[in-house]
Amino acid sequence: MSVASVVSSLFEGQLPFRVEAFDASVAEATIDSPANELTLKILTPDALIRVLRRPGELGLARAFVAGDIELDGDLDALFDLELPPMGHLFTPSTLGPLLRLIGASALRPLAAPRIEARQRGALHSRRRDADAISHHYDVSNRFYEMVLGPSMTYSCAVFAHSNDSLEIAQRRKVDLICRKLELQPGIRLLDVGCGWGAMAIHAAKHFGVKVVGITLSTEQQSYATQRASELGVGDLCEFRLQDFRDVRDGPFDAISSIGMSEHVGRHSLETYAQQMFDLLVPGGRFLNHAIGRPISTKEDPQPRRMSEAWRQTQIAWGMRGPSRVGSDFIERYVFPDGELHDVGTMVSLFQAHGFEVRHLESLREHYALTLRYWVENLVKRFDEAAAEVGEQRARVWRLYMAGSAVNFERHHLEIHQVLTVKPVRGRAEMGLRPDFEPPF
Template sequence: MSLIDRDQGAASAPATPPAGGRRPRPTVADVVRALTTGALPVRVAGYDGSALGPADAGITLAIRSERGLSYLLTAPGDLGMARAYVSGDLGLEGVHPGDPYEALRVLKDEVRLRVPPVAEALSLARALGWERLLPPPPPPQEALPRWKRVVNGLRHSRTRDSSAISHHYDVSNAFYEKVLGESMTYTCAVFRSPDDSLETAQAAKYDLVAQKLALKAGMRLLDVGCGWGGMVRHAAREYGVQALGVTLSRAQAQWAQAAIEREGLTGLAEVRHLDYRDAPPEQFDAVSSIGLTEHIGVRNYPAYFGFLRNRLRPGGRLLNHCITRADNRAPHRSGAFIDRYVFPDGELAGPGRIISEIHDAGLEVHHEENLRQHYALTLAAWCRNLVANWDFCVSEVGAGTARVWGLYMAGSRMAFERNGIQLHQVLATRTGPAGETTYPLRPDWLP
């Protein structure tokens, strides 16, 4: 009999006390009951045979081992759940691991947690056994905590940035091909309709960037943090632009250069494995930064935008495309799960901070646009790709890493939908010393 069928009621009853009256160890159901309040919208099934919640719930949280319970108890919140889920000690039954969106929605909206009084918490801990409260070693997909990363240098040093980028992007190009689709584009797409295909929407994004930058044949474009070279190849192929991309990921650079050769763009497009700070010192007609600002650190914004300004000729345009906080006063650092499993050292600021820093670097901002709803649609499409290619992705990167991606993308989709985070494009120009500008009276990419 499965755990789901074992108990049709609210919770399995505690075992009968043994002779001598010693209290039995609490069951998984006992622990969940102690840490939640109200009716559970999901089923919780424990490795010990106990269960809690409606038997006909569409979603079951299966705590499959003592280690899984220890993960949940020793790192409450998203980190403990992520550790248990990534290791396979926690199952989300009723949803596909490539897209656990519905499970995350129910847990966020309908499960109400409680903090037991101190005496009750101590009693529960003693009954469980203090050894249960010793954190198990984390799954291998977890990066070191921030304070331990000094082995790779100070935050946002070149060595440490290279390590952080490699952690996320040097996973497997074959894996990314299945998840991201043909465009190999790992940034927010632009949808004219929710029914647009992902490829159509990604091409529309690149075209929007190109039009905002007023790209024309013969111009020179620098794309920092270029990923697999999508913008570089689009600019060269569709606009005849001489385009150079730089990325800290060696795997991305290798894939992008092969794609450039495959598409016959050699001589127009190039991608180099470089830190953006080592990009060629000459000036360009346009600079695009699509999804890099999140990785450089908020304290480095002045140097970063100053660097981009210096790479622009007078009159040249900058398009900065990045994820932001919805609130300018929100903390910059990401939560524990994102920091340990997805983007080590990643930081986000509000759109006001981004615009202010661009202004303070000596650039003139002309236009800003929030595309957060588009990113929610993009993430939903990536999750569909992961589900459709699940077996291949698991064979390529392992079940744990594939689960990280499903969890991260589904959770991010929810955050964009609910305005927890946003995606802003900011367009600016390098204006002349006396205010000279080539920017038109009205945006030249709009009808």
């Protein structure tokens, strides 16, 4: 029995892609599928060891991250596949030949890839949240520059046209938020989860506001502080290494939170909403920009009978399941402790804590375009990126961003901007039909 024939047998003769293995065996696709142009390369016996020891998604994720398997071709096709049950690997007719192929190395310890997150402490405690943020963001500012481009903006851009450059679209996004918040010279803005400072610096430079940006990433704080100084707004921008729960110097005239509430966690959402309300002046505006997932299941193109591994993969990319991002791949390699919430939950949350919701906008297609740009940037500079952060991390990013783009396109993921006001005696102090559109 060859390695390729084992893989083919898992699919019960319905193999959707080509397989090449380290024992020189090959199996061709046996059915018509979007994945026909995809080739799964099983490069080392370690790939089999990882899957045998942790059948399902975790074993496959570790094999991919470690470079024991490779995927050649259009990765989009990967997300159409239903992973087969792994139980067939443990039948006597398969397990014995597999162990003979692997040899004595099957008995040796095999460490998980070094970049695998190992979270400790209570879920969403301050220390654990800081560790989770550090795992994802304290990688390398130079790596993020390669992927994100000059804007250093790690959130959904806003495109006026599908062929807009990423830099113009990112500038339009932060300008749009500034206009929704009706920023004016001299007022105070709190930017929660400020990233590398793009929003804060734009608000200070073009709207004259005084900004406090908070982050749990030391790399982001250092970069944002230096960039604000270089662009001449260092006196208007203060970047702190601070948890949102520890901000005490309110009130602020406006608050922006861009791509941060996904890290808050379901059990801390009440604290998050109350803190935003308490930190805002009466009449002030709060904008929450966050990824979520749809809750409708009326249109489900996926097969009704799914393996557990595929169900978990769907949860990973926001296609179904609980709020925890939660799959082995995303949880251990991308966003430890990340949680996504549907927009209805967020709107109800803000209303329950005293906010009036004034405007809601979906940017789902815009995020798909943004991610396509990021994937293109990474592919163009993959060798350079791998040299900067290691090949394991570069591989993770390529797969995670490609999968995310597909799932925004297919409405398995959503993203919304929710604009709220802290009303004053029932008044929101907003125009009847405000025009938020940037003039470019």
